[in-house]
Amino acid sequence: MNRAAFLVVLAFLFLCAPVSAEESWKAVKGASLRGLLPGKELGDDVHYAYRFRSDGTFAGTEMGKDVRGTWRVTGDEICWTWSRPRGAEECYTVEKDGAALRMLRGGSEAWYGTLKPARQAPAR
Numbered sequence: 001m002n003r004a005a006f007l008v009v010l011a012f013l014f015l016c017a018p019v020s021a022e023e024s025w026k027a028v029k030g031a032s033l034r035g036l037l038p039g040k041e042l043g044d045d046v047h048y049a050y051r052f053r054s055d056g057t058f059a060g061t062e063m064g065k066d067v068r069g070t071w072r073v074t075g076d077e078i079c080w081t082w083s084r085p086r087g088a089e090e091c092y093t094v095e096k097d098g099a100a101l102r103m104l105r106g107g108s109e110a111w112y113g114t115l116k117p118a119r120q121a122p123a124r
Contacts, residue, residue, distance in 0.1 A: 025095040025102070029076040033094060037071065037078070041118040042101060042111075051118040078103065 028036055041060070043049030050060035052071060058080065059068040069082040079091040092103035092110060103111040 023097055025097045027076075028094045028096050033076065033078060034073045036094065036096075036101075036115070039118055040115050042113045042115050044113045048113070 037052035037058075038054035039052070041049055041051045043060070048060065048062040048067075050058050050062075050067070052058045056070050056072055057068065058071050059066070061067065066084060067082065068084045069080055069087075071078060071080040073079075074091065077091040077093055079089050081087065081089040090105070092105055095102050095104065096115070099114050099116060101111075101113055101115045102109050
């Protein structure tokens with residue numbers, strides 16, 4: 001095997017190796033779910049950031065555009081309805097691992113981000 005082929009095989013093995021960091025996702029339900037979002041911001045530090053208020057509204061940015069809507073907890077799901085841009089209600093189960101949060105629909109991850117204290121929205 002020549003050196004180039006060896007490096008390709010080595011790179012492939014490295015990329016396919018299992019990740020050693022332990023994940024410990026835990027479902028968030030009921031009262032814990034109701035207290036999870038108010039006063040917090042969910043975002044990925046690049047594409048989106050949503051600030052959740054205790055009055056059941058959220059606002060933020062997505063790909064540089066203003067977004068807003070309402071949110072509520074029903075059963076063990078968080079449901080939100082977009083008012084800007086307008087959209088239908090979507091409901092998700094939620095799992096948390098430290099500050100990481102993922103929202104799932106039908107068992108598949110739909111949103112992933114970090115939950116942190118909400119920062120103030122810029123003055124208009």
